[in-house]
Amino acid sequence: MPPRSAASELAKAAAPGFVLERSxxxxxxxxxxxxxxxxxxxxxxxxxxxxxxxxxxxxxxxGGAMGAACMMGLGLALARxxxxxxxxxGDGELLMNIGALATIAVIDPPNLAILCVDNGHYGETGWxxxxxxxxxxxxxxxxxxxxxxTRTVATQADITDGARLLREGNGTSFxxxxxxxxxxxxxxxxxxxxxxxxxxxxxxxxx
Amino acid sequence: MTAKxxxxxxxxxxxxKARTGWQHDLYDLLRAHGVTQFGYVPDAGHSVLIDRSLADxxxxxxxxxxxxxxxxxxxxxxxxxxxxxxxxxSSGVGNCINMLSLIKGARFPFxxxxxxxxDYGEGNxxxxxxxxxxxxxxxxxxxxxxRIDRPDDVVATTTAALTMVFKSGQxxxxxxxxxxxGAKPF
Numbered sequence: 001m002p003p004r005s006a007a008s009e010l011a012k013a014a015a016p017g018f019v020l021e022r023s024x025x026x027x028x029x030x031x032x033x034x035x036x037x038x039x040x041x042x043x044x045x046x047x048x049x050x051x052x053x054x055x056x057x058x059x060x061x062x063g064g065a066m067g068a069a070c071m072m073g074l075g076l077a078l079a080r081x082x083x084x085x086x087x088x089x090g091d092g093e094l095l096m097n098i099g100a101l102a103t104i105a106v107i108d109p110p111n112l113a114i115l116c117v118d119n120g121h122y123g124e125t126g127w128x129x130x131x132x133x134x135x136x137x138x139x140x141x142x143x144x145x146x147x148x149x150t151r152t153v154a155t156q157a158d159i160t161d162g163a164r165l166l167r168e169g170n171g172t173s174f175x176x177x178x179x180x181x182x183x184x185x186x187x188x189x190x191x192x193x194x195x196x197x198x199x200x201x202x203x204x205x206x207x
Numbered sequence: 208m209t210a211k212x213x214x215x216x217x218x219x220x221x222x223x224k225a226r227t228g229w230q231h232d233l234y235d236l237l238r239a240h241g242v243t244q245f246g247y248v249p250d251a252g253h254s255v256l257i258d259r260s261l262a263d264x265x266x267x268x269x270x271x272x273x274x275x276x277x278x279x280x281x282x283x284x285x286x287x288x289x290x291x292x293x294x295x296x297s298s299g300v301g302n303c304i305n306m307l308s309l310i311k312g313a314r315f316p317f318x319x320x321x322x323x324x325x326d327y328g329e330g331n332x333x334x335x336x337x338x339x340x341x342x343x344x345x346x347x348x349x350x351x352x353x354r355i356d357r358p359d360d361v362v363a364t365t366t367a368a369l370t371m372v373f374k375s376g377q378x379x380x381x382x383x384x385x386x387x388x389g390a391k392p393f
Contacts, residue, residue: 079286
């Protein structure tokens with residue numbers, strides 16, 4: 001196997017349409033992260049969120065249980081209708097539990113937003129192409145599932161509208177941001193799942 | 208007796224208008240313990256719980272496309288301070304295995320009610336592989352199993368499960384045996 005950076009370079013060359021820098025686009029889409037309770041999917045999206053938030057107590061990041069992020073966001077959004085919940089996940093994780101979009105669309109909580117950072121690859125495992133590099137369109141799946149507010153952010157010009165959609169409150173929103181298949185930000189977050197649960201609940205639920 | 212009549216008999220033990228029968232006691236018990244999110248995959252054995260949760264303005268009832276969605280739902284509800292339950296059939300337990308990493312790794316309180324197939328009197332051979340593995344699989348992932356075979360035990364056993372989950376933070380599956388819910392001869 002080539003070194004990860006070399007594999008990433010190969011992936012980049014093979015990914016037209018994935019042009020945004022994730023280290024710029026993801027923070028721009030999230031904006032003021034303190035406005036949200038955040039659930040981050042495993043791998044790159046957890047590192048994206050860690051870099052933006054500093055791994056704060058308003059964040060719960062997965063390190064495994066691939067496919068859990070969207071449904072954790074739903075449970076949290078229903079439990080706390082007074083808070084806005086943002087799920088940040090990746091194309092690989094979303095594909096693993098794609099039916100969750102149908103489940104969420106039916107419930108349609110107004111305080112839930114999903115941001116999928118789509119680099120078209122499985123970066124963690126050696127930059128193999130994901131289905132989104134091979135013709136699968138996650139926005140169409142979200143839209144076809146019944147989520148009414150969806151966007152694809154593919155260029156710089158789309159970011160303002162995508163960021164606005166993540167913050168609008170009249171129904172669940174779904175934004176997929178297409179980014180270059182490059183290494184996610186370096187961020188060492190806490191991997192103790194139980195400690196992070198206690199931290200999150202203490203910050204949110206303490207009277 | 209035909210298979211169809213047996214299926215009807217299973218539902219006939221519940222008077223939906225009078226809200227009597229162990230299924231209604233079970234629903235009332237969950238609500239009395241503050242459960243406000245019901246994640247479910249449609250199942251005849253859970254039909255009373257599903258229907259009552261859908262009709263209850265005080266809860267959110269969430270139809271799932273697959274059972275592991277409910278495992279993650281429960282974790283998210285807990286982060287927000289809410290209590291959730293997952294209603295599924297024993298065949299769905301197999302779909303949950305890796306997602307239970309979330310429960311075990313983070314010590315989320317976890318309650319599931321599992322209606323058994325491939326169990327006492329089962330008439331569909333396809334149900335046996337997962338039905339007979341259900342308890343082993345759950346226990347392998349750290350979920351304590353409490354089995355109920357008699358209507359008189361439903362309230363006491365489920366009360367015990369609720370205490371173990373929401374006071375002691377454990378993961379518990381209440382297995383509703385086919386001797387309790389009625390064996391499907393098809």
